[in-house]
Amino acid sequence: NGYSSLQENNYGSDDHEHRKKLISSLKSGFLIGYVFSSVSILTIFMSYCVPWARLIKRKGNEVMIKQPMMTSLMERQEKKRKEANKQRKRNKVKMKTPMMTSLMERQEKKRKEANIQISTSEKLIARISLAELQKATNSFDRGKVIGVGKTGTVYKAAHHHLRFTAVKRLFDFQHLEKQFLSELMILGKFRHKNIVPLLGFCLESRERLLVYQYMPNGNLYDWLHPVNGEPKNLEWHFRVNIAVGIARGLARLHNHNTLQLAHLNLSSSCILLDKHFEPRISNFGRAMHIMTSNARIFMANIEMGEWDLTKRDVHQLGVLLLELITGEDPLKNSEFYHSLEGKLVQNNCLLTVSAALYCAVDKSLLGQGFDREVLDFLKVACNCIQPIPNRRPTMVEVYKMLMAIKNTHPDILG
Numbered sequence: 001n002g003y004s005s006l007q008e009n010n011y012g013s014d015d016h017e018h019r020k021k022l023i024s025s026l027k028s029g030f031l032i033g034y035v036f037s038s039v040s041i042l043t044i045f046m047s048y049c050v051p052w053a054r055l056i057k058r059k060g061n062e063v064m065i066k067q068p069m070m071t072s073l074m075e076r077q078e079k080k081r082k083e084a085n086k087q088r089k090r091n092k093v094k095m096k097t098p099m100m101t102s103l104m105e106r107q108e109k110k111r112k113e114a115n116i117q118i119s120t121s122e123k124l125i126a127r128i129s130l131a132e133l134q135k136a137t138n139s140f141d142r143g144k145v146i147g148v149g150k151t152g153t154v155y156k157a158a159h160h161h162l163r164f165t166a167v168k169r170l171f172d173f174q175h176l177e178k179q180f181l182s183e184l185m186i187l188g189k190f191r192h193k194n195i196v197p198l199l200g201f202c203l204e205s206r207e208r209l210l211v212y213q214y215m216p217n218g219n220l221y222d223w224l225h226p227v228n229g230e231p232k233n234l235e236w237h238f239r240v241n242i243a244v245g246i247a248r249g250l251a252r253l254h255n256h257n258t259l260q261l262a263h264l265n266l267s268s269s270c271i272l273l274d275k276h277f278e279p280r281i282s283n284f285g286r287a288m289h290i291m292t293s294n295a296r297i298f299m300a301n302i303e304m305g306e307w308d309l310t311k312r313d314v315h316q317l318g319v320l321l322l323e324l325i326t327g328e329d330p331l332k333n334s335e336f337y338h339s340l341e342g343k344l345v346q347n348n349c350l351l352t353v354s355a356a357l358y359c360a361v362d363k364s365l366l367g368q369g370f371d372r373e374v375l376d377f378l379k380v381a382c383n384c385i386q387p388i389p390n391r392r393p394t395m396v397e398v399y400k401m402l403m404a405i406k407n408t409h410p411d412i413l414g
């Protein structure tokens with residue numbers, strides 16, 4: 001039992017020793033395992049995370065580097081695009097500018113000039129309201145129409161203070177603005193017994209109206225060429241007086257001290273007759289300043305005689321004198337006037353031509369004791385229509401020649 005208990009004791013201490021060793025080896029193994037696995041996990045973690053981190057960092061850096069480059073590049077491109085757009089616009093403007101600007105400038109200049117002319121005219125001629133003219137013409141009643149011209153319709157208007165006037169309502173103001181202003185400026189300045197008096201004007205929205213003194217005997221054309229052959233006898237002394245009056249009015253126009261003008265649109269239809277058959281020249285829409293036009297022509301080095309505007313008026317008056325004495329309508333019988341001019345060129349002899357022409361004279365004028373004057377009148381007319389302008393007399397000379405004829409019988413008209 002003792003041996004067995006000793007053996008048991010020996011065996012018991014060995015077992016204890018062995019267990020201790022086992023535990024310590026287990027502990028160290030466990031520690032090593034723990035350390036190893038921790039290191040492994042850390043290594044694995046590092047091996048994954050660090051490259052990512054680096055990549056992110058690099059990318060971040062790249063972005064940070066790229067960003068300013070990109071931005072400046074884009075900015076430059078944007079700037080270039082804007083610059084190109086601006087340049088394109090500038091080119092467009094450059095292409096348009098000379099034409100557009102000059103057109104706009106001219107329109108603006110015209111508008112300013114028109115305004116100045118209107119305000120100048122306002123000082124000379126009364127401005128009348130459209131409402132008043134509507135009232136005076138019964139709202140432009142057709143029954144009040146006394147004539148229709150190329151530029152407008154003329155109405156007889158009744159006013160309480162002016163009695164009767166002739167109101168000319170222009171058709172299309174945009175195209176006729178120049179004529180309107182021309183009439184205003186000229187008739188505002190010229191007051192003469194042989195020029196139609198302009199009493200007022202109206203300028204409202206699109207309406208342009210001119211108000212003249214009413215001429216009860218209408219126009220000369222209607223007297224010389226009656227409609228439907230209605231006999232309208234215009235006696236010799238009336239015809240002479242009309243011729244003298246027209247020449248007087250034109251001479252005044254050509255020789256005014258501040259404003260010399262050529263009419264350039266003379267015909268029997270623009271000669272109005274007042275109640276005493278005194279002629280009044282109308283239609284100044286085409287009139288021109290002589291000095292300005294002559295100066296321009298002189299600078300262009302063109303022979304003055306050919307272009308002297310006053311000589312055109314003299315020619316037109318010559319045709320009118322022939323119309324007065326022959327009764328031939330220049331609009332319907334242009335052949336008569338052409339053949340007459342042809343004869344003048346061929347013969348250059350007024351007496352022969354006048355003798356031939358004498359046959360064409362209105363028969364009602366002959367055999368009344370004025371045949372000599374009728375012949376002299378014809379000579380004046382032929383002188384005025386000379387084909388070479390320099391050979392035509394001046395308007396003052398025409399006036400004097402006609403006055404001499406009239407004065408042969410001064411008692412006729414008093």
Ligand SMILES: Nc1ncnc2c1ncn2[C@@H]1O[C@H](COP(=O)(O)OP(=O)(O)OP(=O)(O)O)[C@@H](O)[C@H]1O
Nearest residue numbers: 146147148149150151154166212213214215219269
């Ligand atoms: N002040 C007036 N008094 C009386 N009748 C007038 C007056 N003004 C014009 N008339 C009449 O109206 C007609 C037309 O006149 P207007 O001046 O418009 O005609 P026009 O001679 O053809 O001129 P335009 O070419 O400028 O139109 C004249 O022929 C005349 O019979």
